[in-house]
Amino acid sequence: MKRIVTLLLVTLLSACNTPSTNQTASDKLDPLNFVDPFIGTDGKGKTYPGATVPHGMVQLSPDNGRTGWDWIAGYFYPDNIIAGFSHTHLSGTGAGDLYDISFMPLTRPFKKLKTEGGPEDGTIISHFSHEQEQASPGYYQVLLQDYDINVELSAGVRSGIQRYQYPENTKQGVIRLDLAYSRNWDKTLATHVEIFDHYSIGGYRRSTGWAKDQRVYFYTRFSRPIAQHLIQANGRTLTQSKGFGEDLSLEMDFELSGDNSILVHTAISSVSIENAKANLEAEVHLLDFERTKLAAEQAWRDELSKVVVDATPDNLKQFYTAMYHASLAPRLFSDLDGSYKGPDGRIQQSGKYPRYEFFSLWDTFRALHPWKTIIDQRRTREMMDSMMAHYQVAGRLPVWIFQGNETDMMMGYHSVPVLVDAYLKGLTDIDGETLLSAVLQSAEQEEFGLQSYQKLGYVPYPERKWNVALTLEYAFDDWAIARLAKALGKEGIYQRFARRAQNYRHHFDPQSGFMRALDEQKQFRQPFDPNAYHPEDYCEANAWQYSFFVPHDVEGMVEMMGGPQKVSAKLDEMFSTVQDLETFPEWISGYIGQYVHGNEPSHHVPYLYQYLGEGQKTQKLVRQIMDELYSTAPDGLAGNEDAGQMSAWYLFSALGFYPVDPVSGEYVLGSPEVQSADIHLENGKVFKIRTENQGPQQVYVKSVTLNGKALTGFRLRHSDIMAGGELVFSMSEKP
Numbered sequence: 001m002k003r004i005v006t007l008l009l010v011t012l013l014s015a016c017n018t019p020s021t022n023q024t025a026s027d028k029l030d031p032l033n034f035v036d037p038f039i040g041t042d043g044k045g046k047t048y049p050g051a052t053v054p055h056g057m058v059q060l061s062p063d064n065g066r067t068g069w070d071w072i073a074g075y076f077y078p079d080n081i082i083a084g085f086s087h088t089h090l091s092g093t094g095a096g097d098l099y100d101i102s103f104m105p106l107t108r109p110f111k112k113l114k115t116e117g118g119p120e121d122g123t124i125i126s127h128f129s130h131e132q133e134q135a136s137p138g139y140y141q142v143l144l145q146d147y148d149i150n151v152e153l154s155a156g157v158r159s160g161i162q163r164y165q166y167p168e169n170t171k172q173g174v175i176r177l178d179l180a181y182s183r184n185w186d187k188t189l190a191t192h193v194e195i196f197d198h199y200s201i202g203g204y205r206r207s208t209g210w211a212k213d214q215r216v217y218f219y220t221r222f223s224r225p226i227a228q229h230l231i232q233a234n235g236r237t238l239t240q241s242k243g244f245g246e247d248l249s250l251e252m253d254f255e256l257s258g259d260n261s262i263l264v265h266t267a268i269s270s271v272s273i274e275n276a277k278a279n280l281e282a283e284v285h286l287l288d289f290e291r292t293k294l295a296a297e298q299a300w301r302d303e304l305s306k307v308v309v310d311a312t313p314d315n316l317k318q319f320y321t322a323m324y325h326a327s328l329a330p331r332l333f334s335d336l337d338g339s340y341k342g343p344d345g346r347i348q349q350s351g352k353y354p355r356y357e358f359f360s361l362w363d364t365f366r367a368l369h370p371w372k373t374i375i376d377q378r379r380t381r382e383m384m385d386s387m388m389a390h391y392q393v394a395g396r397l398p399v400w401i402f403q404g405n406e407t408d409m410m411m412g413y414h415s416v417p418v419l420v421d422a423y424l425k426g427l428t429d430i431d432g433e434t435l436l437s438a439v440l441q442s443a444e445q446e447e448f449g450l451q452s453y454q455k456l457g458y459v460p461y462p463e464r465k466w467n468v469a470l471t472l473e474y475a476f477d478d479w480a481i482a483r484l485a486k487a488l489g490k491e492g493i494y495q496r497f498a499r500r501a502q503n504y505r506h507h508f509d510p511q512s513g514f515m516r517a518l519d520e521q522k523q524f525r526q527p528f529d530p531n532a533y534h535p536e537d538y539c540e541a542n543a544w545q546y547s548f549f550v551p552h553d554v555e556g557m558v559e560m561m562g563g564p565q566k567v568s569a570k571l572d573e574m575f576s577t578v579q580d581l582e583t584f585p586e587w588i589s590g591y592i593g594q595y596v597h598g599n600e601p602s603h604h605v606p607y608l609y610q611y612l613g614e615g616q617k618t619q620k621l622v623r624q625i626m627d628e629l630y631s632t633a634p635d636g637l638a639g640n641e642d643a644g645q646m647s648a649w650y651l652f653s654a655l656g657f658y659p660v661d662p663v664s665g666e667y668v669l670g671s672p673e674v675q676s677a678d679i680h681l682e683n684g685k686v687f688k689i690r691t692e693n694q695g696p697q698q699v700y701v702k703s704v705t706l707n708g709k710a711l712t713g714f715r716l717r718h719s720d721i722m723a724g725g726e727l728v729f730s731m732s733e734k735p
Contacts, residue, residue: 039633041075050085054300055330057158060154103177105262106147107166124176162265175251179193198225214403217271222262222264223264232248235247329360353385366600367603367649381427397419418662424483453471461517468515513561514547546601551662558611573593603649607658656670656691657669676688689729
């Protein structure tokens, strides 16, 4: 009863703090009050609600005990069972993995349920209700109804802490550790657990899945002594202090007294149990839940306070939740001593900066990394170092990496624009010549259709799927190389890659007006239906969604397609042509006509109208997308969060600009959804965004001034932001 009263009090206090009019997240209002980690846990978002710190190694979150599309993040909001609390999760990806080191507090008898993808004899679970659950940055709480156990989670940089409150009259509590929990997402290769003393255990889980060579070592301390234990290993019951096997669990009994609580503090490592132990002992608040929670909250407060926003209550919640999601990846991977598992399978040592992993570059090169070059320049520098460290060991720049593995998921060499953008903005210590060698290696390799691309200028469809998408995205990456070469005074390389950046032209069919697949003789694939979902030629898309992917040469694309009037009509048709949802897979979502916001290739398209002299169409569309395809509900993301890209689009757009060409050092103006925003830069300056007459109906921009002077054109330079100052939008109901 005491727990329920406390939860009601927290809910009432939160309701009292909810603003009814426009308010800022400054002075008395804490930005943490405007973050809802449940946004994205329903529908297509695939986020998790559990506890972590900004870019932290641990993501301690509940898992429902099921596998499948809906449970990619381990937890799906419509579910009503929990099977454990594990320490690693992916944020908003299109495939599932991780969920390592899963603990579950219990009392006997255990409740089992047959679950989707679970073991044949059932999964040990508890039911729960959202009325007895809450989440905020750095904190998660739920009541396990079948056992009346209250669970609270928080996290440090490399550790997660759990507090279990057992019922008052319970004399003995049980904690179960399942090291093979994720058996159906990735195959468990080996597990090990060892009881070191009455208060400490450690072990590892090695598995293969999306990431082929995963190694998670752990070390755990309890606040109470283990009274007795049983190890289940490959169907055998062991009473000794250690066990090995592919399918291993540990059941521990604890004598309860006093407040009947047990603290479980776990650190992880990709290197060894000893490193996990050192990581745990380095946490400032070892086995101190309240201080760990306060430290996690302060870390989030510092992160979110980089941008102080004035907006409606819903927009505040959308903005700060987006900032929260955009600070989950990439994340720390190296241990306290700097060591980590490298892409070659060997233990590597980080240098000046810590090592980061979880680079979802096909998604995040578009907006997430440009966002970080504004609000997180220190970590940008560190992350660029991690990408180059990967290159030095693996021999090529990363494509899509996590847990010390190159997955080669998706396509392109999009580490190139991310690194080049950082270099051109002065946000990397990498020597220019070294960087040039690395990006040339990516562009001049012969895998992934690149041999044909270099020979023919495009990837032919008989050779590879996604061929049109490959050519278009390679062309953009080549433009990034040209930009770098130009900055380094390498005129020959600049000219070569500037020409390669024009390769998008090969795929354009003037008759249909679309980018189409070609064979080796430059004949278009027949038959052709631009409305049909066509994963053979377009990456998770159709011709509509990819035909405008020329972000580096919009003017050239417009000229090629017949001029502004013709392109405007084509874009109008894109946003009005009804999508046949039956032909598209469920994981492609967020439609306005043939525009798909739930997937990345067309994220820049609403801003293209600016290049055509029709900024009013951009302004109307970006506000429509923010209003219709983002919300504060658990299903408030129109598509996969994709490691922060979906949120980064919203952050930029809500402020009134977006990086259409992410290596240009420029942003294209849109229509801000906030009343005002102060971006507190690391150089000590503040870039202020102000709006006049902004509201739900006032979506059109009448004029824009920068530092009191009219801003000509539709672009804002990165250097303007870094210099501080004030950008003012005057808004209107009419174009």
